Amino acid sequence: MYMKGLRATALVAGLLTPLAACGSSSTTSGTSAAQPLKGVKIEVAAKWTGVEQDNFLKIAKIFEGETGAKITYTPTGDSLDTFLAPRIQGGDPPDIAVLPQPGLVAQYAGQHALKPLSADVVAAVDQNFTPYWKNLGSSGGTPYGVLIKAAYKSTMWYSAKAFDTAGIQPPQTWADMVGPASQKLRDSGVKAPFSLCGASGWTLTDWFENVYLSQAGPQMYDKLAAHQIKWTDPSVAAALKSLGQAWQPNQVAPGALQTDYPTCVGTVFGKKQAAMVYEADFVGTEMSKYPGADQDAKVFPFPKVGATQPVELGGDIAVVMKDTKGAQALLKFLASAEAGKAWAALPGYFSANKNVPPTAYTDAIHQQLAQTILKVGDDARYDMSDMAPAAFGGTDGKGEWKDLTDFLRNPADVAGTQQKLEADAAAAFK
Amino acid sequence: MALGFLLPALALLGALVVYPIVFSAYRSMFDASGNTFVGAHNYTRIFTDADSRTAMRNTLIWVVVAPSLVTVLGLIFAVLTERIRWASAFKMIVFMPMAVSFLASGVIFRLVYEGDPHRGVINAVLTTVHDTFSSSSVYPGAIARPGSPLTPAPGNAFVTTTGIQPGHMVLLPLVGLPAAQLPKSATQAVPAPAPPPDGISGTVWLDFTRGGGGVQNHVDPAEKGLPGIRVQAVQAGKAVASTTTGPDGTFAFTKLPAGTYTLKLPGGNFAAPYQGVTWLGPSLITPAIIGAYIWIWAGFAMVLIAAGLAAIPRDVLEAARMDGASEWHLFRRITVPLLAPVLTVVFVTLVINVLKVFDLVFIIAPGSVQPQATVLALEMWRVSFGGGADQGAGSAMAIFLCLLVSPAIFFNLRRFRQEQ
Numbered sequence: 035m036y037m038k039g040l041r042a043t044a045l046v047a048g049l050l051t052p053l054a055a056c057g058s059s060s061t062t063s064g065t066s067a068a069q070p071l072k073g074v075k076i077e078v079a080a081k082w083t084g085v086e087q088d089n090f091l092k093i094a095k096i097f098e099g100e101t102g103a104k105i106t107y108t109p110t111g112d113s114l115d116t117f118l119a120p121r122i123q124g125g126d127p128p129d130i131a132v133l134p135q136p137g138l139v140a141q142y143a144g145q146h147a148l149k150p151l152s153a154d155v156v157a158a159v160d161q162n163f164t165p166y167w168k169n170l171g172s173s174g175g176t177p178y179g180v181l182i183k184a185a186y187k188s189t190m191w192y193s194a195k196a197f198d199t200a201g202i203q204p205p206q207t208w209a210d211m212v213g214p215a216s217q218k219l220r221d222s223g224v225k226a227p228f229s230l231c232g233a234s235g236w237t238l239t240d241w242f243e244n245v246y247l248s249q250a251g252p253q254m255y256d257k258l259a260a261h262q263i264k265w266t267d268p269s270v271a272a273a274l275k276s277l278g279q280a281w282q283p284n285q286v287a288p289g290a291l292q293t294d295y296p297t298c299v300g301t302v303f304g305k306k307q308a309a310m311v312y313e314a315d316f317v318g319t320e321m322s323k324y325p326g327a328d329q330d331a332k333v334f335p336f337p338k339v340g341a342t343q344p345v346e347l348g349g350d351i352a353v354v355m356k357d358t359k360g361a362q363a364l365l366k367f368l369a370s371a372e373a374g375k376a377w378a379a380l381p382g383y384f385s386a387n388k389n390v391p392p393t394a395y396t397d398a399i400h401q402q403l404a405q406t407i408l409k410v411g412d413d414a415r416y417d418m419s420d421m422a423p424a425a426f427g428g429t430d431g432k433g434e435w436k437d438l439t440d441f442l443r444n445p446a447d448v449a450g451t452q453q454k455l456e457a458d459a460a461a462a463f464k
Numbered sequence: 465m466a467l468g469f470l471l472p473a474l475a476l477l478g479a480l481v482v483y484p485i486v487f488s489a490y491r492s493m494f495d496a497s498g499n500t501f502v503g504a505h506n507y508t509r510i511f512t513d514a515d516s517r518t519a520m521r522n523t524l525i526w527v528v529v530a531p532s533l534v535t536v537l538g539l540i541f542a543v544l545t546e547r548i549r550w551a552s553a554f555k556m557i558v559f560m561p562m563a564v565s566f567l568a569s570g571v572i573f574r575l576v577y578e579g580d581p582h583r584g585v586i587n588a589v590l591t592t593v594h595d596t597f598s599s600s601s602v603y604p605g606a607i608a609r610p611g612s613p614l615t616p617a618p619g620n621a622f623v624t625t626t627g628i629q630p631g632h633m634v635l636l637p638l639v640g641l642p643a644a645q646l647p648k649s650a651t652q653a654v655p656a657p658a659p660p661p662d663g664i665s666g667t668v669w670l671d672f673t674r675g676g677g678g679v680q681n682h683v684d685p686a687e688k689g690l691p692g693i694r695v696q697a698v699q700a701g702k703a704v705a706s707t708t709t710g711p712d713g714t715f716a717f718t719k720l721p722a723g724t725y726t727l728k729l730p731g732g733n734f735a736a737p738y739q740g741v742t743w744l745g746p747s748l749i750t751p752a753i754i755g756a757y758i759w760i761w762a763g764f765a766m767v768l769i770a771a772g773l774a775a776i777p778r779d780v781l782e783a784a785r786m787d788g789a790s791e792w793h794l795f796r797r798i799t800v801p802l803l804a805p806v807l808t809v810v811f812v813t814l815v816i817n818v819l820k821v822f823d824l825v826f827i828i829a830p831g832s833v834q835p836q837a838t839v840l841a842l843e844m845w846r847v848s849f850g851g852g853a854d855q856g857a858g859s860a861m862a863i864f865l866c867l868l869v870s871p872a873i874f875f876n877l878r879r880f881r882q883e884q
Contacts, residue, residue: 116849141853144497199643201676220607221672223642234831291832292579292744429850431834432515439832 069102074360079108080132089380097367103360122147127355134350135420136170143173149357151177158369162387170416171351180369184349184386185314186403187240188336193302195330196224196309204334211337212279219309229308230290231298232442235435239419246273249340252413259418261463265455271448276339278445296320303327319382333399345410348417426462433458492859506860519843522750530754531814538765542773559763570827573756577743587740594738604736607640612681620731627724631661637671637681649711653689656714668693669713689713696728746836753828765810772806816872840865
């Protein structure tokens with residue numbers, strides 16, 4: 035993948051050289067005005083690999099063309115903190131780091147490792163994002179980051195063939211989905227309605243958050259996210275009880291606790307042992323591996339459990355670690371509608387930018403999702419576990435990830451799960 | 465002068481060994497941020513935190529089980545290779561895993577232990593062997609719908625909920641079977657013809673029309689019979705008659721004594737195919753990883769022990785043989801005692817190694833069972849970098865681990881000195 039990126043860069047550079055030569059020969063002064071950051075190097079560190087990385091580089095190329103700056107991309111690997119901590123301590127952080135969780139904004143701001151956004155970046159954020167998304171990138175009232183890439187996390191993916199065989203339509207309510215619809219799917223001979231990716235806890239936290247957001251509402255969601263109410267609250271019990279209806283052993287494809295994220299998509303579209311798999315819009319890139327899945331895979335919005343239609347987003351927040359002109363200019367560009375639209379035309383990208391219209395996306399599913407998010411407006415919420423301290427909401431085998439894995443193992447134990455969640459949250463939030 | 469020559473070595477040792485240890489000890493007395501002094505709190509945490517207690521228990525299991533098994537296996541291999549013809553080839557094969565990086569070995573064993581028999585080789589073998597001796601059923605996963613005359617009974621069986629008198633016809637609907645998986649012989653289901661007065665007839669069929677049409681508990685035109693299902697007539701808990709359904713799902717009992725019967729579809733019809741063992745689940749994960757460890761290290765033990773074996777004076781063995789000692793006696797009374805120093809070195813080296821085991825556990829255990837599989841070295845990493853980012857607590861665990869390893873190191877050092 036790295037080689038491929040390198041080759042592409044070389045190719046593009048080769049194509050651009052004659053153009054640049056043309057430009058400089060006509061007006062020398064014009065070039066320096068058009069390229070205010072000529073020769074400036076900007077290092078961006080993120081955990082994107084593969085297609086995600088290639089797509090970012092394409093967007094970076096636009097910025098390079100406009101400003102003359104040179105962007106180097108450094109992949110951080112899965113453990114961002116292991117990558118960043120030594121570089122922060124060594125006094126040589128990347129210019130821009132892309133944090134996968136807003137919880138990390140507060141963490142690094144607390145270590146004085148972040149530089150506040152400059153005034154024009156803040157203006158761009160104000161123009162393109164609602165206050166909720168601006169706050170996610172802030173800590174203590176100071177804006178530090180821009181949500182440059184989002185994931186739409188309220189989608190159920192299903193096999194249209196399995197639904198046809200069972201004679202059902204995409205369910206509108208949770209009660210229908212876990213009740214009659216599931217029953218009909220099982221009757222039709224699908225091993226289980228749902229495929230779960232329980233080898234790691236993160237998809238399980240997303241399940242819970244959608245149920246909670248829909249059942250308890252956005253205000254309660256914010257309180258629980260900030261740990262202003264306890265996990266032993268009755269609203270959590272109600273959400274876990276609802277969740278337990280979907281996580282019963284006869285609802286879940288066998289071996290869920292050993293199935294990791296990409297594999298569980300294959301359970302539905304490859305092995306066809308289940309009819310539905312819950313995860314974000316990025317399942318689309320995963321399922322394209324399986325023959326015939328592009329015809330078979332469809333999406334319906336995560337059904338209402340309570341009064342609210344849940345719309346949950348996740349996403350990556352870019353922060354400035356070295357206060358340079360180049361870094362601030364790049365962030366301003368990434369916060370703009372122009373970059374959002376260009377990025378939306380590439381696959382596997384979703385934007386929280388309100389000035390990126392649904393038509394900017396090339397596929398029908400993303401256009402439909404973009405419309406939903408405009409409709410929901412201020413009720414959309416960010417992934418709760420990603421806002422929590424990493425020890426609670428972001429660590430394999432610890433905190434919420436572990437407690438919900440245990441709950442999947444024994445979905446009857448609502449009270450015990452609540453107590454474990456509260457104990458872990460109390461330890462992490464102090 | 466002497467100091468001048470020692471200086472480069474001392475400086476290197478100081479920078480690479482002494483300074484990190486001292487700094488870890490210092491860091492271990494501060495909290496996650498590194499700004500607040502917390503004294504011994506991080507050390508008491510090792511003994512109170514549930515995860516690190518599991519880590520300690522698992523490390524204990526590792527230390528007790530792994531080094532002794534590896535040493536014993538190494539000894540057996542070493543003694544055996546003295547007697548077989550292709551000794552070098554055998555030794556090379558057993559030693560080969562040492563040449564593979566631990567990370568790669570971990571990846572290999574993650575696949576070997578995979579639960580799905582199509583992917584995990586151990587479960588593939590287990591299911592093949594199992595299916596050779598007991599054939600799997602034709603209709604695994606069949607379910608009885610609520611409201612149907614059937615109800616699940618222990619052992620995958622189904623029984624009728626109400627008693628049936630001879631002279632009646634019963635419909636026994638089942639669902640939950642993919643229509644594509646029915647045997648080719650299955651034909652359209654029909655209600656069974658009415659039985660004679662001393663008989664019971666009925667139909668077992670797949671009560672599901674593609675696309676969800678059809679009436680429940682009613683034989684609809686598009687629905688197929690389930691051929692080859694054993695049906696038992698049960699009276700007072702005992703099967704008094706037994707028959708098998710035909711291609712259209714019908715069956716009939718005749719010449720039944722008067723009385724009330726329940727019909728039973730025994731579990732053999734529906735037994736789920738054997739899926740092998742969940743190696744990567746919470747209960748078997750530690751033994752599974754120890755298995756991978758043994759695969760890697762048995763060769764190391766074998767080579768060291770074989771070298772020791774070659775150094776044993778042959779005349780002692782010859783003398784014992786002349787005196788009529790059996791091979792087992794030779795092994796127990798002469799070979800093992802003479803090998804004792806080598807065996808101890810191998811064992812102690814392995815103990816040190818096992819205390820530090822990290823990579824295998826980290827790679828083989830899926831995230832959901834890492835809390836159950838964790839050992840001290842892994843827990844140290846998880847606490848410091850795995851999201852908690854509490855490098856104070858991590859340093860405390862590092863120092864604790866260092867204290868645990870040091871007796872073994874001192875023991876080995878003393879042995880070296882004695883031998884010199």
